[in-house]
Amino acid sequence: MKVLFVDPESKLGGAQYSMVDIIKNMPTKKVIYSCAIKDEGELSVALTEAGANSIYFMPFEGWRWWETGLKNRLKLILSIPLQIINVLKWYIFFKKNKPDIIHFNLSRIIEPIFAAKLIGIPSIIHYREVAATNNSFFGGLPALFKILKLVKYWIANSNATNKHIIKYASTYTNICIINNGIDISKYKKKKTENCNNIFIVAKIAALVPWKNHKSYFEIIKLVLNKNRNIKFLVVGKGNFAYTNKLKKIAKKMGISDNLDFKGFVNDIPSLLRKINLLVHTSANESFGRVYVEAMAAGKPVLAIKGFVEDEVIGIEEGGFTFEKDQLEEMADKICNLIDNPSSCLEIGSKGSKRAERLYSINALTTNIYKFYNKILL
Secondary structure (H helix, E strand, O other), rough: OOEEEEEEOOOOOOHHHHHHHHHHHHHOOEEEEEEOOOOOOHHHHHHHHOOOOOEEEOOOHHHHHHOOOHHHHHHHHHHHHHHHHHHHHHHHHHHHHOOOEEEEEEEEOHHHHHHHHHHOOEEEEEOOOOOOHOOOOOOOHHHHHHHHHHOOEEEEEHHHHHHHHHHHHOOOEEEOOOOOOOOOOHHHHHOOOOOOOEEEEEEEOOOOOHHOHHHHHHHHHHHOOOOOEEEEEEOOOOOOOHHHHHHHHHHHOHHHHEEEEEEEOHHHHHHHHOOOEEEEEEEOOOHHHHHHHHHHOOOOOOEEEEOOOHHHHOOOOOOOOOOOOOOHHHHHHHHHHHHHHHHHHHHHHHHHHHHHHHHHHHHHHHHHHHHHHHHOO
């Protein structure tokens, strides 16, 4: 069975880590993976190490459909001839490589979807995004889903994602809910490496506006008003301008002395063993891989509700969820966990068991393999 993964990125994010994990941990040698991505970079290296049979670098201009502003809309219109040419390039590529299944790793893909429809190869869209991150599409969500419905098979990465996309599906769309999964063993091998007396809190996310670092900073300020013997981390990277903006905000708020911008960290399991608590303030996660990673490492999670948080974290099982205006309550909970280390350990233990029970990489890859077989029957 030849499966072609398509992803419009060259860098590693949650969706790309999941693609790498699927390739690396597919439980049968009957699936041979090749990948078509934007260009060389972190992702191509990771895919090679995971065992991808071939990696191709293909053109993607469809991202322009999500760009806003008059200037960018004009660029979109001017790029349409190029996108049409790209569809032809993808068509030729698919015809030459003849995959049995095309697995689109994200829904933010345009040209190869048209090409796959033209050539008639069975295709899957793996839905990992929520409405808030797609609203800027030219023509809105109805226009976007007219394109996405060209693909018959959909994977929703959570029940919450399924509830969002099912209203846009056509009568012939086949939707399968398959929870994301991780290699739990990578997070459980060692005991915590935090051997000092400083309580460490981390937010792990790309430095982009919708990840809502500003609320995280507000929580930090509230906590520091009550307890100074605590260290906060910002883990992830973004462009220079936005990163610099966040650093200036932190300095203006007076929290810089207790806040460390770590940048991109490749070894997340090791990082999680060094912290005590994960705080996540984005309310637009369709799954939240980092929630499961923290739980697998035995770390409590505090998150803002918005989409999937209660489903993945559980109600006071792997951590605690809050409304977006409950920042003071989140700060109080952090202080409470600092003062009650046994409670912190208990929540961490519950979360670890939940992650192992519901979100293992074996469950993910087994279910995807079953879906592949169903498609090819």
